[in-house]
Amino acid sequence: MPTTPLPRSTDELYQALQENHERPYGRARTVMAEELAEAAEQFDEPVPLIRALLELQEAYTYGSEPRKSPVVFARLLTLFDEQPDLFDERLRHTLFWRFKWVANALRALPEIPLASLRQWQTEMRDRYEKAGYGLQPYYGQAYQLASHIGEDTALAYELWAGRTRTRLSDCEACEICERALYHLTAGDDEGALRAWEPVLQGKESCQEEPARSISHALLPLLRTGRTDRARELHLAGYRGCRRNPSMAGEVGRHLEFCALTGNEARGLELLAENRSLFDEVDSPRDQLDFLTGAEVLLQRVELLGHGELPAAGFAGRTWTVTGLRAEVRERADDLAARFDTRNGTTAHAGRRGARLGREPLTDALELTLRSRGLDDVAPAAAPAPATRSVTPAPDESLSGLIVRARTLDEQGDPDSRACWARLRTLVAARDYTHPDDPAVGPLVRLRADLLDDEAAKAGEKDDHAEAAALYEEAAGLYDDAGQPAYAAVARGCALLAAGQIPDPDDDGAQAKAAALTAAHAAVTALHERTPGLPPYLEARLLRLRATALGLRLQTSGDEEHIAPVLAEADLLHTFATRHDITTQISGALLLRATTFALSGDLPAALAGTDDVLDRLRTHGPAWHLPRTLGLRGRLHLGLQDPQAAYTDLSEGLRLAAGRPADTSGAARLHNDMAGACLHLGRPDEALRHLTRSAELDLRHGVRFDAFCTYSSAARLSLDLGRVEDCIALLDSLLAEPDVTTGELDDRLTAQLRLTRARALHTGEDLKAATAEFVALAAESAGWDDDPGSHAMIAAETAVLLGESGEFARAREAADQALAAHAKDPRYEQLSNCLRELARLQAERQGPDGLAGARAFLTDAGRVADEADAAGYEAQGRPLDVALAYEHGRVHAYAGEYADSLTSLEEALALIGEPGQAQDPEQVGSWAECVRLAGVVEGVYLERPAPALTRLDAAIARLTALGHTEEADSLTSLAARLRDED
Structure with a gap:
């Protein structure tokens, strides 16, 4: 059954053929071409059938179905032999051109005997001679066959390359590629690159070029030290061939390039994006190229000790790198053996072995803005812990580890996170035995500690509902363990977290402020009814009270909310000083400085951070330094001193480098540093900091913030003209599981797609850009809450x-x-x-x-x-x-x-005529209007005299005002009009 109504006339058939011709190559276009060829049989006129068969052959050829292309061509050739007058000059040219397509298809099929390949070439030669066509295209096919087989190609190359091109010769771009490959096979990288230059520079192109040439040129570029050029062409070239069955070999070479440049993680990402090629490529030759490139990548990943990583492979089962490599190796070896058996040589096995035997050409070439290693592509179900690993000292017992974790936690030391992470793993083991040690207490106490730590991490990711639930659960376990003081603090944390849970029915600032006011009152009441707290725990409740009011001020911006925060901060500072609780003393001072910043008093806030830094450098704790320097850097930015901000943020990043990224605020520091760099006119450096910030957030599970930062990085890269970088970054992000499954905020996903569409437009890929914009426009039409974005x-x-x-x-x-x-x-x-x-x-x-x-x-x-x-x-x-x-x-x-x-x-x-103080942009607009008016009046209306009067007056005025550049274009036009007159 046809998928669309069959054409009822030849006009409808031609219209359907034209519409199908506009579709991308692939199964949908091929199926339609098959239906249209069948429909063409109903008409008595043979020419519509010829056109339908030509469309079908093209669909098979570029849809990677070489077995079917020769069959269609045989029928066309029969029609030509029977009724040559049906073929006008254009159809005749197309028919003879496609002899080469058939030769290429036959070479791609190892089941076709070598004698049949040579017989087809003889057929091509005879028909070209009979038709009066030159034989350069025939000799081109003879050379390609010799190269495919692995024969000595010197003579075949000279017979082809030394001949004058004809109308039926392959396009310039394709012939350039063949000449370059000849040099490459001879080991002459420089000669190959010289030959390729017109294609690599975009001066010559066709259906498959420059994507084909780029894929072959990547390794020669690396071997000759042109790493930046290789990186640039990888990004552009990969986009030109991805997910395209007829360019599976090119995709395989990009996978190989990733493997040999320290970009194994990107290679696995690209492999996943092209998973369909494992099953959709019907050309054995293209399959062999693709599988060999994939095996180079998989072999490298396995060699680096990551064989158990998941990998995208053949449909129907789940693969690891090791399992997929074994399957790929078996299939590729079989294909190479089949070709070599047909050809009577060992060329294909030898070429495969050479590719698999290559050593990496560089340790780590940064290919994209999103640089990741294999450790970053572990299964997403279990994010890597955001802390340094903790290995107990040789003489440290399990009891010692528990005591150390609690001691660090009591001090507020973020290194406690690593201890809790280690203990969480130990407790989860089936053979875990809790120590019978009074200093440690019961297992229920340890489980409460672990829940408390887990709740804190949920709160840092703004998952306040989860945090509140975990804190409440921890409080119950503390009660069971006979630790009412810890239970009280956990409940205080739960109250503060609950006060930050968004209300789906009211997201206004007033409602949020009211919730935080209630949270403060509840924590204060809890504090007052819980006597006998150890000082460090009481200080935590005081800190919770102050934090609730600080968040309220941040939410409302109300001046009346400033004094209560400062009062709570003073109360915390007084208490912490009396009990010498170092962490909370600096915390109170930092809270005061932040309050001044939120109130808009940036000088007072800056002075406050100076006091905090003086104390931290003298008394500690050292782990507060990076965040405090980050705050001072932001204040300097607010006070229009980006150089001072850059200095502070640089020091903050240096100090943060020695601590866990999630506890030092490294992601925020990198983000702020990007802002400083932009103010200082260092956009490329800003871009590096944005991507580093985003990847840290992504690694630590703060995914929404990560995608927002990456979105900013993509827009900046586009502003910098780094179009391919922008597209590659967004392609990578849009392939993330929470994007593809729709878990990420739909507006943020739309923003990423919008930036990608704009990048495609800037990169002159109008067809892809338009398709994306049309899809986005259809989706945004349903944004009833945001019609302005839909309008844009x-x-x-x-x-x-x-x-x-x-x-x-x-x-x-x-x-x-x-x-x-x-x-x-x-x-x-x-x-x-x-x-x-x-x-x-x-x-x-x-x-x-x-x-x-x-x-x-x-x-x-x-x-x-x-x-x-x-x-x-x-x-x-x-x-x-x-x-x-x-x-x-x-x-x-x-x-x-x-x-x-x-x-x-x-x-x-x-x-209005330009004046001395007029905006230069307005002057430019006025000059352009004058110029166009001069053209219309002087050239098209053929009234040069008034046009010259207009132009001369404008030139005089612009010159007098010093706008010589604007005057130059008018002077050129005036001279032209005088010459013509």
């Missing part, structure tokens, strides 16, 4: 559709944007979109597009009027000026020159 996305989508020439769809998207804009205005974005659509339609369609372009401008006029009524001021050119200028351009493109000139003069009047 729909507007960008409309522009991309306009760039693709799809103005009917662009009109629909623009109407969606306008409807959303009516609910949540986006004046400037909508105006820019509508004016750009008008320009595009007039430029592409000329007079035929004028009506559509005018409709867009009419809408833009309404938006400008709305903005004016709302008192909105555009960040760029005023909307009425931009609109008048666009009217001028649109009418000029449509040949309505008188209307164009009128609009441009209106724009000039709106801008």
Whole structure:
């Protein structure tokens, strides 16, 4: 049964063939091509059948189904032999061109005897000679066969490369690749790279190039020391071949490149992204290339001791690296043996062995902005602990470890985390035996300690509901263990955590502040009714009270909430000083400084951090230093002193390097350092800090924050023009399990996809960018709570559709944007979109597009009027000026020159003649209006005299004001008009 209604006429058939031709290669396109070829049989006219068969052969060829391509071609050849007059010049050219496709398909099938391959080449030669075509393409196929077999290729190469190209020769890009591979096989890396240069620089390209050449050039680039170029081409080249069955061999070479550059983790990521190639590639030759590249990667991962890592492989079962490598090796060895048996050589086994025997070419080439090692790709179900591992000293007993953990915890030392992590593992073991030691207490006490630590980590990840539940459970166990003081502190922590649980029905600041007020009151009451607390535990309750009020101030920003925080901080400081509790003394001082910062008194906050740092450096504790330096760095940024901020944050990162990343605040330090670097004009350094911050958060389970930071890094990389870096980073993030399963916030996921779509657009991949924007526009249409974002996305989508020439769809998207804009205005974005659509339609369609372009401008006029009524001021050119200028351009493109000139003069009047203090951007807009008006009047309306008068006056005014650059373009135009006159 067909998947769509069958065409009922040849016109419908041609339309369906054209639509199918626009689809990406793959199973869907192939199935449709098969159905259309079958449908073409119903018509008495043979030409539609010829066209359908040609489309089917192309689908088989680029869909990696070489067994079917020759069968279709045989039928085409029969039709040609029987009725050659049916083939016009274009069809005849296409038919003879595809002799090479068949030769390539036959080489890819080891079951085809070598004699049959040579017979086909003879057939190709005879037919080319009979048709009067030159034989260079034939000799090209003869050379490729010799290379495939492993024969001496010197003579075959000269017979091909020394001949003049013909109309049926492979494209320049493909022939360049073959010549480069000849040098590469001879061991001449430099010669190969010289030959490849036109393709690698983008001067020559085709359906498979430059992706094919890039995949082969990666290792020669590394061997000749061009590591940056190799990195750049890997990112661009991989995107050109990923998930493409007909380019499975190229994907395999990218996997090999990752394995030989210390990027095994990225290699496993790419392997997972291309998992479908294990089952979809029907070409044995492409399979062999892909499997060998995959085996190079798997072999390297196993050699590094990570054979038990999960790996994406053949469908139907779960694989480890070791298991998949064994399966891949068996299948690839069999394929190589089949080719060598057919060819009577050992070339394929030898090439496989050479690839598998290569040593890494560099220890660690940073390929992407998201640098990860194999330790970071452990199964996500059990995140790696965020602490340093703790191994008990040789003479430390289990009792000693428990006592040490509690002592460190009492001191507030974050190293206690490592002890608790070690104890959690020991207690979970089936053979765990709790020590019978009065100094340790019962097992229930230890379980309470472990729950308390687990609750603290949940709170740090903002999972307040989980934290509250765990603290309550810990409190109950403390009661069971006869530890009422610890139970009280755990309940205090539970109260504070519960006060931070978001209310799904009310997320306003007032409601949050009220919840924190209630939490403070509850903790205070708990404190007052719990006498006899040990000083360090009572200090913790005081700290909880102060923290609740500090969070309330942070939430509300209310001046009335400042004094209560300071009062609680003073109470904590007094108590901690009386009992010499070092950690809480510095904590109280730090809380005071933070309160001043939240109140907007940055100088007082800075002075407070100076006091804290003086005390920490004298009395400790040392583990408070990184966070305090981080706070002072942020204060310096707020006071517009980025250099001082950079100094503090650098020291903070240096000190944090010696401590567990989650307890030292390293992720926050890196994030703040990125801000300092941006202020200092060091965007590349800022980018490194952003990605480091994000990966630390991701590693420690703070996933939402990590994705937000990575989103910022992606946007920054795009702003820096690092398009492929941006796309590679986002591809990696969008493949994360919590993204693919929909667990991540949908708006954050949409933001990542939006940045990727913009990067694709910037990288001139218009087709992929448009597809992503269309999908995002459809999804965002349902964002009833955020119509403004939908307006923005729909507007960008409309522009991309306009760039693709799809103005009917662009009109629909623009109407969606306008409807959303009516609910949540986006004046400037909508105006820019509508004016750009008008320009595009007039430029592409000329007079035929004028009506559509005018409709867009009419809408833009309404938006400008709305903005004016709302008192909105555009960040760029005023909307009425931009609109008048666009009217001028649109009418000029449509040949309505008188209307164009009128609009441009209106724009000039709106801008006003430039004056001494005028914004340089306005001067530029005025000069551009003058220039276009000069072109329209002097060239198209053929009135050079008034045009020159306009231009000369403008040149004089701009020169007098010192705007020589703007005057230069007008001077050039004036000289041209005088010459023509």
